[in-house]
Amino acid sequence: MRGAISLALAGGLTATARPAAFAAAAQTIDVRGLVPALAFAATDAQSGKTVTAAAFRGKIVLLYLGYTNCPDVCPLTLHNIALILHRLGKDRADVRVLFVTVDPNRDSLAVLRRYTALFAPEIIGLRLGPNQLARLARRYRLAYSVSPATASHPYEVLHSSAVYVFDRTGAARLLIPSLASATPDLPGTTADLERLLHGSSAGLLGRLTRHF
């Protein structure tokens, strides 16, 4: 991964030099061995049935938290994901994008289904109960909150911008910091996904470093 963070390159606490780890070009960050494997139980907006992570073994999975009333970040992110899927060509059949709503009060299964269909067929809307959602967010260190409208405040939903990528075995591999930008690095992100799709599985060194 071009943007892989490396302890060896630790920039120290130098305030002047931008650490290589977080250069502007870092479209993805290697999180292998740091983030737990994909695990959840949710309602699939398409079928209305409960699905678990096991249903996605064998696919590359992108996990993203958002809500359908989102004015900017979610549509932009999903649009960019649709562009990446387009770039992947035939490989897109092996990719699934899980769009987990953090606003299940307003995002009914029908709303979710209609919303994800606007972007790409590989995007699957998932609805979780409050406890399952809290567990999922805690597991992947993702922030979210829903504040119902009051007399002085409109209805407000907050969520993280990160997209996690899991490999065919369900292991966490990449963190895409954000695709909510007008100028995302689509070729770079696509290339990183292709590397995962074509299973250039880590060599001995990669397997060793996975444990640290």
Place this chain on the structure above:
Amino acid sequence: MTASLSLGTANRSHAWGVTGPRCAWAVPFALVVVGAALDLASTEAPAAMPVFLPFDFSWFAWLGTVLPVWWFLRGNALLPADERPPPWRQAAFLLGMAAIWAVLQTRYLYLAEHEFFFNRIQHVVMHHLGPFLVALGLAGDPIRRGMPRRIAGVVTHRLIRRAIAPLQQPFVAAFLFVGLVALWLIPPVHFRAMISDRLFWIMNWSMVLDGLLFWCMVLDPRPAPPARAGYGARAAMAVGVIFPQILIGALIVFARYDIYPYYDFCGRFFPTISPRYDQLVGGMVVWIPPAMMSVIALILVLNHLRRAEESAPRPLDPRAARMEALSARWTGRPDARTNQTTTRDDLP
């Protein structure tokens, strides 16, 4: 705390009293049961947990705080009144443990995971404030007295003491203290520690244990020996750690870009606070409160030194004793011969 003082004397012989043999096993057992219930609740119903209950239950955090507190209360009840730490020290110990528990387990943990300056406040409490208060409590004797003999035998074992001894060299202790602050703030290390559950807990516990090691050493009121280092060395430790921490804080405050993008990726608690401003406040938290705590520690070390000198045997040389009596007129110290303080009114 007051319970420990009263229950101890009233129920000393009673099997179910705080000091009784049954309580020695029943209370830890009850704590394990409560822990299991909290574990289950935090796993199954995280959204329904009140803010003061574990956001992400950890057995190590639970037993690591409730067992020492229980042993401390029990030990105080068992110890004769004159060997117990005074009430304010007992309160400091309990407050310190409560503070460590609060930042490690309550919903505050969520804040510390999602806003850099909250994370820095968490570290100040874990590494400075909490252990500082615990060290003020002088809880070692009550805890050893209150814990089962076998466990006390293990923790006070020669080999454990020998393993810790190198870390209690003043220079090593100060280096570790600052080194750990710096280590977990190296940007790529910080990113990994925040995103990985395992590294997150290694980071948190390394900070708590190192904080305890450092402050228990610095705030030991006794002279050396039995304390690990002399008053001078301890004063130097307290002051010495100020400067590297100011440097680290300043590097963060004056950084010209977002050096900890983890918070941006995974979402901030206050999305309206810009990354740079969050970082600036976080850097200030690294910079200022630790320096203030070091100054308080320095004052306490100097006070311990003064008390140790005053309680030291007085010179037997009659001329030196006369000189001391004379000096008592302006120092306000008790007269070595009469052991009474000379005030201005007493003077002829």
